[in-house]
Amino acid sequence: MSQADTLISVRDLRLSFGPKVIQQGVSFDLKRGSIFAIMGGSGCGKSTLLKSMIGLLRPTAGQILVGQEDYWAQSGLRRRDINLHFGVLFQSAALWSSMTVGENVALPMEMLTSLPADDIRRLVDLKLGFVGMEQAIDLMPSEISGGMRKRAGLARAIALNPDILFLDEPSAGLDPITSARLDDLILTLRDGLGATIVIVSHELPSLFAIADDGIFLDAITHTPIAHGSPRDLRDHCTIPEVVAFMKREADLPPTDQTKG
Numbered sequence: 001m002s003q004a005d006t007l008i009s010v011r012d013l014r015l016s017f018g019p020k021v022i023q024q025g026v027s028f029d030l031k032r033g034s035i036f037a038i039m040g041g042s043g044c045g046k047s048t049l050l051k052s053m054i055g056l057l058r059p060t061a062g063q064i065l066v067g068q069e070d071y072w073a074q075s076g077l078r079r080r081d082i083n084l085h086f087g088v089l090f091q092s093a094a095l096w097s098s099m100t101v102g103e104n105v106a107l108p109m110e111m112l113t114s115l116p117a118d119d120i121r122r123l124v125d126l127k128l129g130f131v132g133m134e135q136a137i138d139l140m141p142s143e144i145s146g147g148m149r150k151r152a153g154l155a156r157a158i159a160l161n162p163d164i165l166f167l168d169e170p171s172a173g174l175d176p177i178t179s180a181r182l183d184d185l186i187l188t189l190r191d192g193l194g195a196t197i198v199i200v201s202h203e204l205p206s207l208f209a210i211a212d213d214g215i216f217l218d219a220i221t222h223t224p225i226a227h228g229s230p231r232d233l234r235d236h237c238t239i240p241e242v243v244a245f246m247k248r249e250a251d252l253p254p255t256d257q258t259k260g
């Protein structure tokens with residue numbers, strides 16, 4: 001792949017809270033059109049890494065290159081501009097409870113663009129249609145299911161046609177069928193909208209089904225110990241920590257997880 005196919009290049013990143021180092025020596029390239037999984041056991045620093053990539057946590061060393069730009073060397077204003085190319089789905093979906101689903105999806109367009117209200121309304125319909133939620137436009141978040149909230153959160157995350165979508169535990173709290181539907185939707189977002197996706201997830205079936213690249217963070221050494229797609233790591237990696245993590249899934253009866 002050429003350099004133009006690398007959307008983000010993470011170079012020798014160190015993430016800390018005060019004196020406590022969470023991860024160091026984190027390096028990887030995020031390739032255009034990929035679904036990149038950040039993997040590892042509880043507390044290894046997956047969300048912390050995600051936060052550093054979306055501008056919520058400044059790394060203590062290393063670089064995150066977005067295109068040719070060193071993200072954290074930019075002014076806050078410039079980082080905000082770069083963030084317009086990012087869409088984020090937080091674990092809780094983070095919908096505003098006092099706004100309808102439609103108003104939630106409209107919010108980024110109202111705050112960050114000068115589009116007229118009619119255009120915003122049409123775009124909200126379009127985005128909600130994309131995630132199969134057009135019927136829920138006037139409902140409040142409290143009136144819809146967890147899976148629907150995730151889909152509404154996705155509609156809001158794609159409101160500004162992002163180049164990169166960051167998904168923090170998108171299937172957390174969902175039943176297996178709803179979770180599989182969300183996997184299909186994520187694949188549609190990648191294939192239909194051409195988005196590149198970074199996903200933090202504990203859900204191995206979901207990772208095997210959709211992710212084609214990734215990194216495995218180790219909580220003991222505080223470093224990445226493996227790179228590759230979840231399927232490749234499951235089938236070929238011999239590092240004991242990775243094998244133990246993947247084995248949780250391998251103990252289950254085999255299913256066809258080769259989609260994507």
Ligand SMILES: Nc1ncnc2c1ncn2[C@@H]1O[C@H](COP(=O)(O)OP(=O)(O)OP(=O)(O)O)[C@@H](O)[C@H]1O
Nearest residue numbers: 017020022040041042043044045046047048049202
């Ligand atoms: N604001 C903070 N201040 C201090 N320590 C923090 C802070 N946020 C997270 N941590 C610590 O950083 C480590 C990594 O946390 P993080 O949430 O990134 O892990 P994770 O891999 O996403 O975990 P999980 O899979 O359980 O969600 C943990 O030890 C956590 O306690």
